[in-house]
Amino acid sequence: MLSTARVTIRDVAKAAGVSVSTISKVMNNRDGISEETQRRVRAVIEELGYVSSESARSLRAARTGVIGVLIPDFEPYASEVLKGIARALNGSPFELMAWSGGAGRDATRGWERQLVARLAGSVLDAAILVAPSVTSLPFDSFPMVAVDPHEGPGYLPNVRADDREGARLAVEHLADLGHVRIGFLGGRKDLASARERERGYRDAMRAHNLDVDEDLVVRGDYSRAGATEPARTLLTCADRPTAIFAANDLSALRVIEMADELGVDIPGEVSLVGFDDIPESLRSEPGLTTIAQPMIDIGSEAALLLLQLMAQEEPPERDIKLPTRLVVRESTRVLRP
Amino acid sequence: MLSTARVTIRDVAKAAGVSVSTISKVMNNRDGISEETQRRVRAVIEELGYVSSESARSLRAARTGVIGVLIPDFEPYASEVLKGIARALNGSPFELMAWSGGAGRDATRGWERQLVARLAGSVLDAAILVAPSVTSLPFDSFPMVAVDPHEGPGYLPNVRADDREGARLAVEHLADLGHVRIGFLGGRKDLASARERERGYRDAMRAHNLDVDEDLVVRGDYSRAGATEPARTLLTCADRPTAIFAANDLSALRVIEMADELGVDIPGEVSLVGFDDIPESLRSEPGLTTIAQPMIDIGSEAALLLLQLMAQEEPPERDIKLPTRLVVRESTRVLRP
DNA sequence: AGCCTTTACGAAAACGTTATCGATATCGAT
DNA sequence: ATCGATATCGATAACGTTTTCGTAAAGGCT
Structure with a gap:
């Protein structure tokens, strides 16, 4: 059982006393093989525990499934x-x-x-x-x-997801709570979603007659690590925003960590909204308000x-x-x- | 750019005016190729956008990374x-x-x-x-x-995970709450974890001087679907248990759904503990009490x-x-x- | 009995790589 | 000038499959 060498289609052919092609045909249920031969071949396959090599099969066959x-x-x-x-x-x-x-x-x-x-x-x-x-x-x-x-x-x-509308929902929520200085932590700029969420943010700010302070618009890359510096920037800048909309939850969670490090209370001093509603957002402390997308x-x-x-x-x-x-x-x- | 045929190592060799082996050596950073040739080959590779076929490489090479x-x-x-x-x-x-x-x-x-x-x-x-x-x-x-x-x-x-100890914790929690008739919904019987959790359940029951009613011990397969019938059995049996310990969260979540269907109130009429603490357990209604394992x-x-x-x-x-x-x-x- | 079709199988050529090994060419030393 | 060592490269044989095509035998028909 503990064989070190792989059992190949050739081994099976030899053991069954037929050609390699026959084994292949049986394996793939091609027709042109007699019932009798099929039975014998299948028995040998079972006995030797033969399984065809994925790479070899992939290389030759048109479909892989x-x-x-x-x-x-x-x-x-x-x-x-x-x-x-x-x-x-x-x-x-x-x-x-x-x-x-x-x-x-x-x-x-x-x-x-x-x-x-x-x-x-x-x-x-x-x-x-x-x-x-x-x-x-x-x-x-x-x-x-x-x-x-x-x-x-x-x-x-x-x-x-409807990224732009989602972003609008996020900003509207913050505006409804009375926030005016709302920062934005963006995502991977090579993705349409990040651009759309930023557009949604700007749309909604305008719709609520709020100014976008470009100092409060920073960008990460959707990853936790990539959000570190942007988060620090927002939380430590001179006239700190009272609310932050992060373009995804992973970035938002990093904001929570940073705030904790810096002694900034969320939501006491800064309100925070994320985007995605990944499972982790449910476990954060405090629980993250976010825009859920149906992943x-x-x-x-x-x-x-x-x-x-x-x-x-x-x-x-x-x-x-x-x-x-x-x-x-x-x-x-x-x-x- | 929109080529239908794959560009192979042979194409690169032809275009660069060298042999196939040389291309392979350059691709794999083998030495024995002059700086000059390397540069030329790399240029052609870049130009043609050549990427080696994973299946062919897997088939031949010893390591794949x-x-x-x-x-x-x-x-x-x-x-x-x-x-x-x-x-x-x-x-x-x-x-x-x-x-x-x-x-x-x-x-x-x-x-x-x-x-x-x-x-x-x-x-x-x-x-x-x-x-x-x-x-x-x-x-x-x-x-x-x-x-x-x-x-x-x-x-x-x-x-x-320490399955047995986890199961013990679950039963102990229920016993502490005063439950006596505690049912068990087991998992895939071919897995050690399922067996260990059942052992932990029985251990803890004994430790608390509680009888294990074998009618209240049913088994699924850790999947949501597989938990349907066992869940129904537990929830509709003559002398219904007042608490259920499910061997994993997926099964527990199915119990919640079934209880809802059958009009059984959780935790009003039946208490429920799961195992795993998967993200989904946090979103269930009611939130699932469970044994968290560090997945x-x-x-x-x-x-x-x-x-x-x-x-x-x-x-x-x-x-x-x-x-x-x-x-x-x-x-x-x-x-x- | 002759011929044509069907059935069952095998030989061999791919598939796109990597590895081995031999063949040149170059160079320094005697 | 000869020799041996070194660098650079190419032919070629694998790797384990699938597929095409050929062939022999068997069967059906006039």
């Missing part, structure tokens, strides 16, 4: 989207693989371009790209769907869209935008003068 | 563990891949056995198995670590252990057991007669 999700990192947002994708693919004939290549060496040309090139057509039959940052991809016949992509509609078929549904919709693309069907909608909603917890409070 | 996490499904528990693994692997030279093959056709011989056989040695350099159910795996030289495995210590190097830490520890194994180091401990703790929310209440 696996759908890949390419993500920058296994962070909370991607994890939730993944759950949704898995749910939608459950019962389909496809296997699901998630590959995180963000930290890879060659970030210059876009991690997703590299990953797609490496995996497309051989390892993968199709892919869902989460937060891709490149404009074009060198593959036309390869089915792909983007979630929270770089470009807006028109680029790849994509699924996203699981986004994943499911993306998977469904991809399935349609793979079936050569023209999907009814190639730019799917899902609604957000405000979730009020403890990180926001009425401004007291 | 990829660590795989094999999970039955992208459900909350596995997702949290994945976050921990990703965190520990961040900064390491390895890429991370998660493959979900549980739903695969051939569940008979154990999904992880199939997956390992398919991926080991070619696609993957090493693997972390989450909740594997097989006793032995046909690979000795392939580094593997199990999380929440079938067997207890001695099988594969593994990381797990992220479990993932990190597993990754660290795997790294040691891959470096041929003998790890200080091959059976890592992490502590649990009781988290009281709203699904449990003092028994009122």
